[in-house]
Amino acid sequence: xxxxxxxxxxxxxxxxxxxxxxxxxxxxxxxxxxxxxxxxxxxxxxxxxxxxxxxxxxxxxxxxxxxxxxxxxxxxxxxxxxxxxxxxxxxxxxxxxxxxxxxxxxxxxxxxxxxxxxxxxxxxxxxxxxxxxxxxxxxxxxxxxxxxxxxxxxxxxxxxxxxxxxxxxxxxxxxxxxxxxxxxxxxxxxxxxxxxxxxxxxxxxxxxxxxxxxxxxxxxxxxxxxxxxxxxxxxxxxxxxxxxxxxxxxxxxxxxxxxxxxxxxxxxxxxxxxxxxxxxxxxx
Amino acid sequence: xxxxxxxxxxxxxxxxxxxxxxxxxxxxxxxxxxxxxxxxxxxxxxxxxxxxxxxxxxxxxxxxxxxxxxxxxxxxxxxxxxxxxxxxxxxxxxxxxxxxxxxxxxxxxxxxxxxxxxxxxxxxxxxxxxxxxxxxxxxxxxxxxxxxxxxxxxxxxxxxxxxxxxxxxxxxxxxxxxxxxxxxxxxxxxxxxxxxxxxxxxxxxxxxxxxxxxxxxxxxxxxxxxxxxxxxxxxxxxxxxxxxxxxxxxxxxxxxxxxxxxxxxxxxxxxxxxxxxxx
Numbered sequence: 001x002x003x004x005x006x007x008x009x010x011x012x013x014x015x016x017x018x019x020x021x022x023x024x025x026x027x028x029x030x031x032x033x034x035x036x037x038x039x040x041x042x043x044x045x046x047x048x049x050x051x052x053x054x055x056x057x058x059x060x061x062x063x064x065x066x067x068x069x070x071x072x073x074x075x076x077x078x079x080x081x082x083x084x085x086x087x088x089x090x091x092x093x094x095x096x097x098x099x100x101x102x103x104x105x106x107x108x109x110x111x112x113x114x115x116x117x118x119x120x121x122x123x124x125x126x127x128x129x130x131x132x133x134x135x136x137x138x139x140x141x142x143x144x145x146x147x148x149x150x151x152x153x154x155x156x157x158x159x160x161x162x163x164x165x166x167x168x169x170x171x172x173x174x175x176x177x178x179x180x181x182x183x184x185x186x187x188x189x190x191x192x193x194x195x196x197x198x199x200x201x202x203x204x205x206x207x208x209x210x211x212x213x214x215x216x217x218x219x220x221x222x223x224x225x226x227x228x229x230x231x232x233x234x235x236x237x238x239x240x241x242x243x244x245x246x247x248x249x250x251x252x253x254x255x256x257x258x259x260x261x262x263x264x265x266x267x268x269x270x271x272x273x274x275x276x277x278x279x280x281x282x283x284x
Numbered sequence: 285x286x287x288x289x290x291x292x293x294x295x296x297x298x299x300x301x302x303x304x305x306x307x308x309x310x311x312x313x314x315x316x317x318x319x320x321x322x323x324x325x326x327x328x329x330x331x332x333x334x335x336x337x338x339x340x341x342x343x344x345x346x347x348x349x350x351x352x353x354x355x356x357x358x359x360x361x362x363x364x365x366x367x368x369x370x371x372x373x374x375x376x377x378x379x380x381x382x383x384x385x386x387x388x389x390x391x392x393x394x395x396x397x398x399x400x401x402x403x404x405x406x407x408x409x410x411x412x413x414x415x416x417x418x419x420x421x422x423x424x425x426x427x428x429x430x431x432x433x434x435x436x437x438x439x440x441x442x443x444x445x446x447x448x449x450x451x452x453x454x455x456x457x458x459x460x461x462x463x464x465x466x467x468x469x470x471x472x473x474x475x476x477x478x479x480x481x482x483x484x485x486x487x488x489x490x491x492x493x494x495x496x497x498x499x500x501x502x503x504x505x506x507x508x509x510x511x512x513x514x515x516x517x518x519x520x521x522x523x524x525x526x527x528x529x530x531x532x533x534x535x536x537x538x539x540x541x542x543x544x545x546x547x548x549x550x551x552x553x554x555x556x557x558x559x560x561x562x563x
Contacts (some may be wrong), residue, residue, distance in 0.1 A: 204372075
């Protein structure tokens with residue numbers, strides 16, 4: 001009797017590397033992020049400025065001029081104002097807090113983080129993948145909203161061509177804001193058990209207060225560096241913004257970009273490291 | 285090894301009288317929050333403005349050179365306004381999970397299977413939030429008024445500003461009721477306390493941003509009725525006998541506040557049910 005040689009075992013597939021694993025997690029998470037009730041919130045947040053822009057456009061098309069204290073206001077000026085008030089001060093930080101803190105906290109709350117951690121991929125890749133999905137999801141919703149506002153508002157006593165460069169700068173600025181705030185709050189979300197309140201205190205408490213004080217305090221905020229890159233004049237629509245405008249110092253372009261990159265890289269690295277090392281205890 | 289009797293036993297505890305069961309929920313909620321160290325830290329932090337104002341009143345009462353610091357009715361109005369930021373954070377900390385966590389744990393059905401009316405459940409939850417909010421608005425406000433009398437050693441300020449007691453009470457309760465009802469309604473809409481928290485923050489700051497943008501574009505504050513906090517500020521100014529800060533008529537701001545409370549009650553009425561009938 002002759003023994004038939006055993007078929008060679010199929011080679012064990014190699015575990016994906018960090019980048020490949022991150023991209024797989026991103027692929028998995030984008031759908032979850034876009035088709036969830038969070039999208040309703042995000043849609044509401046980004047639809048508000050578009051609706052206002054539409055109303056302003058309709059009013060001006062009826063021949064009513066937009067005037068402040070008797071002075072006519074141009075479309076590019078209104079657009080700059082909306083970028084400041086709606087996007088830089090509200091949408092970008094709020095979406096950063098909301099999604100950034102939820103990247104890991106959601107999985108912990110739903111007790112599904114175990115399933116992700118049992119995959120043969122680095123734990124840090126889970127966070128980075130989810131972070132990339134956050135960037136894509138928010139970018140695809142926020143940036144088109146800005147583009148719509150631009151197309152509706154800027155033609156009012158203005159030209160799309162001449163303000164196009166400022167518009168591109170705005171898009172880049174908002175993308176950078178989403179990236180930096182997202183990384184910061186991903187770190188906070190990976191670190192703390194109840195990260196949302198800390199995130200809200202940072203954005204609406206610390207950042208607002210620090211920007212209203214003279215001296216170096218404002219350098220410990222993201223808004224200081226982000227607002228330093230805005231190509232539009234800062235509006236003074238409240239007492240707080242008036243005080244912030246009085247004590248405002250604008251960092252140089254190089255310094256602002258450098259610090260934003262530092263904050264982004266360091267917080268994302270720390271968040272990834274935190275997820276790698278931390279033992280998440282799930283509530284029973 | 286003892287074998288415990290697991291069969292049916294009659295309830296041996298004390299049953300609250302009809303309409304008093306909400307106090308059980310309220311006390312349980314208050315006790316649970318007081319047990320959290322981070323929350324206590326937030327409460328202590330919320331009392332710092334009180335200490336600063338108390339020092340201001342002390343100096344004004346004892347050092348004639350510092351008469352510029354002497355309190356006026358506006359000082360108390362400013363104090364209530366300053367506490368707004370703590371009202372926001374306490375509302376989120378305490379209120380976001382009040383109903384959302386019960387919904388998440390399917391505890392609403394258990395609650396409402398007891399001799400407890402829906403109104404009592406809502407009142408109990410509302411009492412938890414209102415108790416802490418009053419602790420950072422009304423209590424320090426009234427204590428400041430009391431301190432003024434004690435430090436000055438005379439009733440002359442109180443006599444001259446007798447309206448301050450009802451004004452502080454009305455303004456604090458208005459602020460607290462609006463925040464509590466809104467948060468509770470939002471909490472009943474979701475199973476996730478984090479989603480509720482961000483919805484509340486979004487509602488407050490988005491309406492504020494809309495008001496800011498519309499003010500800047502139109503050059504008028506007549507659109508202040510779109511903002512959650514501007515409506516409150518407008519009405520509270522009138523309560524303190526000050527000139528309203530925005531161009532919106534005060535009845536309009538009051539109407540928006542009343543509509544917001546009515547909407548919240550309607551949401552609570554629809555969402556807090558023991559059994560969800562799916563058709």
